[in-house]
Amino acid sequence: MMSILNEMMFPFSSIHSEPHNLKVSSRTDISISVSWEIPENEVTTSPIRYIVKATGADQECASEESKSCKIMSLTPNTAYDLTIEACSVDNLSLCSEKSGIVKGFTTPAAVQDLQVDNVGSRKAIFSWSDIPNGSGELKNLTVYVFSRGSSKNETVNKCYVIGSNINSMRTCTAMALSPNVQYSATAVICSNDDYGCSVDSNAVDFQTAPPAPVQITAGAIGTKYIEVRWTPALIQGFDGYQVVAIPLSGNPQAKPQTCNAAASEKSCVIRNLQSATRYTITVVAYIKTSDGKTLYGDTILFLNLRTDVETYFRNIIAVFILIPLFILLTFLILFALRNRIPALHRLFNRKLEVDIVPGPMTTISFNDAKALDQQFQLDFLENPQDLPPTSNQVKKFSTELI
Structure with missing residues (x-):
């Protein structure tokens, strides 16, 4: 009864002053944590609820006993105006004046669905899903690459995308990695409006591919096969080689032919090829990953070779070439012996006779x-x-x- 009389005699705002020194203590992409102080001469006649509101978000947090609370369900990378007021628990319409406005910001959202799209012996290509902008501008997105088992602080390389390309491109390539090495990667996105940076994204593990051979050459070539030789860049740490022959002429529907070799071998014979056909030949090293997949290395060097023609084609070509040569050789021999054989002498030295009929003077x-x-x-x-x-x-x- 006395509390009701006191509230009727004295307005709530004249009994309780608003909290002061409101400040942001921490923030995430969807929340802002705040704290405040209560005046030392505060007179409490009824339970008080301190309410912090985020202008424009229709979100708030409240506390009756502590001097802090957290506003949830906010938009990432967005600025908010924060105020606090003290209200009576018995009558929430009886509140003190609002405090001065304090600026609060949410951080950018964490990068989602970071994944490795393609891996070479010295590079890795990453991609991610669309990232909400909020009211602020995104500055850059950075992918950090580090050795498996270490942390982002031990980054060996990184790649980044800036500005609007973060959502338009959604890919970047980390270069200068080491071949046949296990790595991990994580991504962080930062705001251009001093809203800070996001937390680390999910970490992805990957392994770079074995390097390509340093040299490839051709061995024996037949009508249906080609022998390929190479000089390896590595001698261990991978499972083997695959040689691929892709036809450039002949039957356009012919499938590429392959042969496999162990990591210790340096040659392989590709069979079941078409005769008289040109092929592009590549050699790649490969390794079996822990999830059962086959990871192929880089395709840097290649050969452009042609298989031999069939025997009957070769014989036909030989006939058309050798017969004219035989005729020419026979003529040259007979011409050289023309002075030794009388019949040839008369043949090659025969002169024309001109008859002149005499007449009168x-x-x-x-x-x-x-x-x-x-x-x-x-x-x-x-x-x-x-x-x-x-x-x-x-x-x-x-x-x-x-």
Whole structure:
């Protein structure tokens, strides 16, 4: 009865002053923890409930005995205006004046679904799910890579994405890792508005692949097989090699052919190939992971080789090439022996005979306008005295200038 009379005689706010020194003690991506102080001259006539409100979120927390509380179910990476007031437990409408506004921030949300999409001998590609922005701006997302069993403080390498690329790209690649090594990775995202950074994401374990051979060469090549040799980069710590031959010509629907070799071996023969077909050949090392999967190494070097043609094709080609060569060689031999074999001599040294029919003496004359008149006389004499007369041979030819 006395408490009711006191409340009627004195307003609640005149009996209790508002708490002061409200401050944020800790925060997460969905909560803000606060604490405050009560005035030393506070007179308590009824139980008091201290209520902290986050403006714009319709969320609050309250405490009757302690001097702290936590506001839950907030939005990540968002700023809030915080106030506190003291209210009567018996009548929550009777409250003190609100304190001054204190700024509070939630941190960015933790990276979700971090996973390794692809692994090479010296790199790993990571991805993650979409991250809520809140009212603040995201600054960067960093993936930390460290040896299995150690912590993020012992990072061996990292990759990061900045700004809007965090949700548009959602991938980054950590480089310069060591081959055939077990690693772990975790991700942290930070705000660009001094809201802080998120907690570490879930950790993912992975192993880098074995390195590619340092050199590959071709051995024997047949119509249906190719021998491939290589120089290994590692001699232990992996399970073996796989050689793959991919056809570049011939039957377009032909499947790639493979052969496997143990880690201690340095060659392998790929069989069941098509004849007269060009292939791209690669050699990769592989290892069996703890979950039963096969992890293949990098494909850096390759060969471009062609299998031999079938025997009957080779014989046909030989016929078309050798017959002209045989004819040419025979002609050259006969030509070289032409002076030793009479028949060849007459064949290669045969001359054309020209028959000239003799006739009576003929006179040819012409005038030159710039010179004296000259007359040339060509005498064809039949049957000179020193030679017997013939009908097919010229016996004497003379020219006189008149």
